[in-house]
Amino acid sequence: MSPRTTARTVLGVLRTPPAVTLHGATVVDSPLLADGSVDAVAVQVAPRRDGDDALQPRSGTPQAAARYGIDLAELAERAGLTGAAGEAFTVHLPLPVGSSVALPWAGLPPRIVLVGVGDESPTALRRAGAALARATRGLRRVAATVGAQTHHDEQGAALAARAVVEGYLLAAYTPPRLTAEPAEQVATELVLLGRDGEQVAAAVDAARIGAGATWLVRDLANMPSNIKDPAWMADRARRLGSKAGLDVQVLGPRELTAGGFGGILAVGAGSASSPRLVRLTYTPAAGGGRHVVVVGKGITYDTGGLSIKPREAMVPMKTDMAGSAVALATVLAAAQAGVPHKVTAVLPLAENHVGAASYRPGDVVTVHGGTTVEIANTDAEGRLVLADALAWADATLDPDVLVDVATLTGAASLGLGKQHAALYGTDDALVAGLEAAAERTGELVWHMPLVADYEEAVRSSVADLRHVPEDRRIGGGSITAALFLRRFVGERSWAHLDIAGPGRSTSDKHEVTEGATGFGARLLLEFLTSLD
Secondary structure: OOHHHHHHHHHOOOOOOOOEEEEOOOOOOOHHHHOOOOOEEEEEEEOOOOOOOOOEEOOOHHHHHHHHOOOHHHHHHHOOOOOOOOOEEEEEOOOOOOOOOOOOOOOOOOEEEEEEOOOOOHHHHHHHHHHHHHHOOOOOEEEEOOOOOOOOOHHHHHHHHHHHHHHHHHHOOOOOOOOOOOOOOOOOEEEEEOOOOHHHHHHHHHHHHHHHHHHHHHHHHHOOOOOOOHHHHHHHHHHHHHHOOOEEEEEOHHHHHHOOOHHHHHHHOOOOOOOEEEEEEEOOOOOOOOEEEEEEOEEEEEOOOOOOOOHHHHHHHHHOOHHHHHHHHHHHHHHHHOOOOEEEEEEEEEEEOOOOOOOOOOOEEEOOOOOEEEOOOOOOOHHHHHHHHHHHHHHHOOOOEEEEEEOOOHHHHHHHOOOOEEEEEOOHHHHHHHHHHHHHHOOOEEEOOOOHHHHHHHOOOOOOEEOOOOOHHHOOHHHHHHHHHHOOOOOOEEEEEEOOOOOEEOOOEOOEOOEEOOOOHHHHHHHHHHOO
16 A cells, blocks of 8 residues: 555544543433443642642542542542642552452442643643543543532533543544555543533533544644645545535646746745645635635745755654645634534645755746845745735735744744744734734734834845845844835735744644644644634
8 A cells, every 4th residue: 555545544534533522421420331341540639728738629539539438638649649630640449359259349440630720721631631631541431520610600610621621632633644554543432420411512512523623733744745746635625625525626737827826936946746726715604704815834844945944853844734734724624613603714735845846046036916026045945836826815815814824934933932932913802812812822922023124134236025034133933034024915804823833843742742733723723713
């Protein structure tokens, strides 16, 4: 079986996160714990209060201790737990020796997982859910009281359940493996004990949709680029979009040439894999609402072109199309969630390679709409494909809101690190809406300025614009890239998300997984859900 066939098998059906079910019964009265279907029970502990020596048990923990006949607080202390969010410790209960010995936990799940919930904020509960997922990987079913509190009203219970489930499902992700014999992976079902009601069920559904969108971004971005060329990405988008009932349009090299997409064509010229542009539109059945267009950078591999990258910098470049995957996942999730706004995703797809036809520093490229751009560095290709896509969206799609998302500049990650995306915008209300959505989802952003004094960075003496500053003393590489992109959005309400930092991770941490993180999909879905 060829690698491409294996990859199509892996992604031929959309992978979905594990199942999550609500179980209204508590630890005390749940028959589920005695029927042999549950492999572990997860309970929660919080940090010591001031002046108190003991960890704080939370709802379900004392009841589990009574049902099992075990001092769980003492076990937590012995394990060195502090109750901090993200801690997890598994107690493996022993089997009896001889048939005449009856242990208190006979017939109950043979594992108890103690999970720290910290201050029980949404961030802390997402981390608790993530720790639970990693502690129970490979089991069939886990019943958990994590996040449940007796003092919660239904809204509070829904918010807590959503955070736990999000963390659990996001951390349960494992990258697709391209092997001769695909290994079977066990998806551990999560059962939330002591929780039911319409609001809680809706919150769990929202968590599943958001996590599913993130899984899709991760799957696509983690796919090797010898498989994932622009045509493959376009085909994947077309299949998923058509299945979801979206209106899909794919432009190939001939259409791109006829439409004057000089940026996409220039970037893709050095590759044997020709570029594409994909548009997918979701229109709500009820009509009305606003039209939000999300443009995602889709460089399926980035060598840097003739301005070639060092080997180490090239290694993670299969994820340089993460922005396009975020745009695709956002429109699919919007359709699944039934958001009341029209949503369009635009995916400019190209491979930035080295070849006889590669574009060069010093070239002048004409992008969609006629603007000419002086090329200074072929490794700044992302803003060229985005310029084409943004100008086309402005001219033909009539958006009320225009957002682009891209792993665009190393400067953004140097300035903000790996946990915040750089956020730029021309509309204060749009920026505030994205900031609020980021706070609720834990996909954090930092509002950056569009510095007027840096405008000279995009001036050219031989073309309308220069896409990389000639004067290195200006600095602010993420800002100057945003200033360049702003030239192509007309008078639209526009925001730019530079996710170069949080879009990739070198290790697992809480709900983030190593490799492509999927950053941005849940943020944009939350923004669309709450948009007036």
